[in-house]
Amino acid sequence: MSIFSENINIREVWAYNLEEEMLKIRGILHNFPYVGLDTKYPGFVMTLATQDWTKPENNYLPVKDNVNWLKLIQLGLTFFDENGNLPTCGTDQYCVWQFNFREFNPREDLHSAESIQLLRQNGIDFQKNNEKGIDARIFCDRFMSSGVTSDKNRRWVTFRGEYDFGYLIKMLTSKNLPEKLHEFYENLKSIFPAVYDIKHVMKYSVFMDKNKVAADFRVRRFENGDQAGSDSLLTSRIFMKLKEVHSEAYFENHVGHLHSLAES
Numbered sequence: 001m002s003i004f005s006e007n008i009n010i011r012e013v014w015a016y017n018l019e020e021e022m023l024k025i026r027g028i029l030h031n032f033p034y035v036g037l038d039t040k041y042p043g044f045v046m047t048l049a050t051q052d053w054t055k056p057e058n059n060y061l062p063v064k065d066n067v068n069w070l071k072l073i074q075l076g077l078t079f080f081d082e083n084g085n086l087p088t089c090g091t092d093q094y095c096v097w098q099f100n101f102r103e104f105n106p107r108e109d110l111h112s113a114e115s116i117q118l119l120r121q122n123g124i125d126f127q128k129n130n131e132k133g134i135d136a137r138i139f140c141d142r143f144m145s146s147g148v149t150s151d152k153n154r155r156w157v158t159f160r161g162e163y164d165f166g167y168l169i170k171m172l173t174s175k176n177l178p179e180k181l182h183e184f185y186e187n188l189k190s191i192f193p194a195v196y197d198i199k200h201v202m203k204y205s206v207f208m209d210k211n212k213v214a215a216d217f218r219v220r221r222f223e224n225g226d227q228a229g230s231d232s233l234l235t236s237r238i239f240m241k242l243k244e245v246h247s248e249a250y251f252e253n254h255v256g257h258l259h260s261l262a263e264s
Contacts (some may be wrong), residue, residue, distance in 0.1 A: 001084030002094050003233070003240055008086070008222055009093040010076075010229035014132045021097060022142045028079055028095075029147055030086040034155045036043045036078035036236030038228045039164045042070050042104060042121060043112025057259040059162075060181040067166040068176040070111065071104040072122065072136070075168070076228030084240040096222075098229030102133030118264055140172050152193045157239045158211045160199040162258045165192060181261060189256060196251055198238055199259040210234060217241040 013021045046065035077097045080086050086094035106116050106126050120126070143149065149172070158164050168186045170177055178184055188195065198210070210231070214221065219237045223230045243251075 001240065002086045003078075003080050003084040003237055003261065004040065004220075005086070005094055005188065006222065007093050008096060008233070008234075009091065010096045010098050010223070010227075012098055012100065012229075013134065015102070015134050015138075016132065018099075018134050018139065020144060022146055023088045023174055024095070025077075025079070025148065026146050028089065029154075031149075032079035032081050032087055033263075034080045034082070034157060034236070034239075035148070036076075036080065036232040037156055037158045037164050037168075038062055038076040038231035038235060039072060039167050040074035040076075040124065040228045040231075041067075041072055041115075041167055042106070042109065043068060043115025045110050045112060056261045057181050060184065063162045063261070064164050064177045064179070064184070067163065070074075072101055072167040072171060073104050073119065073126075073129065074101065074228040075099040076230070076232030078229075078232040078236040080236055080240075084236075084243075096229050096233050098227060099139065100129050100133045101136055101139070102130050103136055105130055116137065118226075124227065136171055137174075140174065144172060149191050150193065154194060156192050156195045157235055158195065158197050158258075159213070159235045159238070160259045161195065161197045162261050165195070165258065168192075184261075185256075188258075194255050195258070196239065197256060197258045197262075198235065198242065200257050200262050201242070201246075201251060201254045210238070214238055229260050 011021060042044055044066050046062050046069065089095045148154065166177055169191060172191060173187065214234055219234065219240055219241055221230060221234050
């Protein structure tokens with residue numbers, strides 16, 4: 001299956017080529033109903049006051065506050081089919097998309113200094129994002145009209161996806177996340193009807209990160225940089241490994257639940 005190939009092009013999407021790349025995505029949607037998802041954002045500035053992580057309502061509070069205060073930096077999307085094949089978009093390489101947004105400015109906006117340092121070390125150029133990045137409002141219009149959202153046959157795959165979907169819901173609705181968890185899930189189901197959160201599916205500990213899970217499954221990361229495109233591909237590769245040992249029915253039992261926001 002091509003998802004494990006090293007002949008992959010992570011297609012960088014900026015303001016100047018957004019239209020072109022969205023046309024490519026429109027052209028492959030029908031044949032590639034799975035989407036691996038990852039986001040990059042400025043860390044965490046709000047923390048959970050209580051240590052009771054067993055209550056989804058408690059866990060939602062820092063998600064809501066962090067997402068509402070902070071801005072999305074990068075979005076990675078890996079489209080694939082049920083057999084783990086990736087699109088080529090008329091080229092001789094398999095395609096993964098990485099969208100770079102312009103809104104976040106580390107000189108002006110709230111962030112975690114440690115997170116920003118790590119993102120810089122992994123190759124994110126914030127000045128380039130500010131100058132050449134995508135306007136979030138334009139992205140929302142193109143993304144929502146592309147046919148990729150609100151499709152009951154599309155399966156979204158993430159790893160601890162409460163922040164990934166939180167940032168996307170905030171961006172796509174042009175509103176802060178709602179106060180109540182059930183309202184958040186209503187938005188999630190409306191825009192992303194079928195979601196698999198690997199961390200929830202496998203009941204991994206809150207402390208188990210994606211790189212450790214990938215190592216356990218002997219899944220290699222494509223490229224060294226920890227950016228949204230390569231992370232969305234890594235998530236998709238882990239998912240395909242899980243499909244080798246679990247049935248479709250097993251995954252369907254966990255559809256629509258995000259790790260820390262799901263009832264245990």
